[in-house]
Amino acid sequence: MFISLLCAALAMPMLFPKTPVGAWFKRLLVDYPARLLARMTLSKMLLLLVMAVATIAFVQAFPAELAWLAAADVATYVELVAAIGLAAASVRIRSFRPQLASIAARLSRWVMRPARTLPTHARSRSQSRRPRQPRAPHADDGDAPAWGLAFA
Numbered sequence: 001m002f003i004s005l006l007c008a009a010l011a012m013p014m015l016f017p018k019t020p021v022g023a024w025f026k027r028l029l030v031d032y033p034a035r036l037l038a039r040m041t042l043s044k045m046l047l048l049l050v051m052a053v054a055t056i057a058f059v060q061a062f063p064a065e066l067a068w069l070a071a072a073d074v075a076t077y078v079e080l081v082a083a084i085g086l087a088a089a090s091v092r093i094r095s096f097r098p099q100l101a102s103i104a105a106r107l108s109r110w111v112m113r114p115a116r117t118l119p120t121h122a123r124s125r126s127q128s129r130r131p132r133q134p135r136a137p138h139a140d141d142g143d144a145p146a147w148g149l150a151f152a
Helices: 002-015 020-038 042-112
Strands: none
Touching (some): 002 020
């Protein structure tokens, strides 16, 4: 679409040279570039070529560089959060340190005690286990259906 609009703009000075629009397009698209090319030297042309190549390289590399910058930014945030968390944990551990020795001693005694001293949670032998006999519910009135039909 852009190329068709450019071709139409370039055709305007040739098709309608005496109209104001044709004269404006001739001045913009023919006269100004001709004056620029008349003043062009070899050094300006090389500079323009280097700038064009650098611009193309930058445009092609820009998404990758942007991704690297974003990744470095996220990594910085993650490192800051980790550093703050470690600092907070060291403050908590510092206040916990006096209790740490007694907790470790209790834990080692609990782990190393003999198996016969472990508490048993078995049921005592004095209670006998008898299966319960299911009973039919008592009906309050005589109009109630029989017990076996309740779930039919």
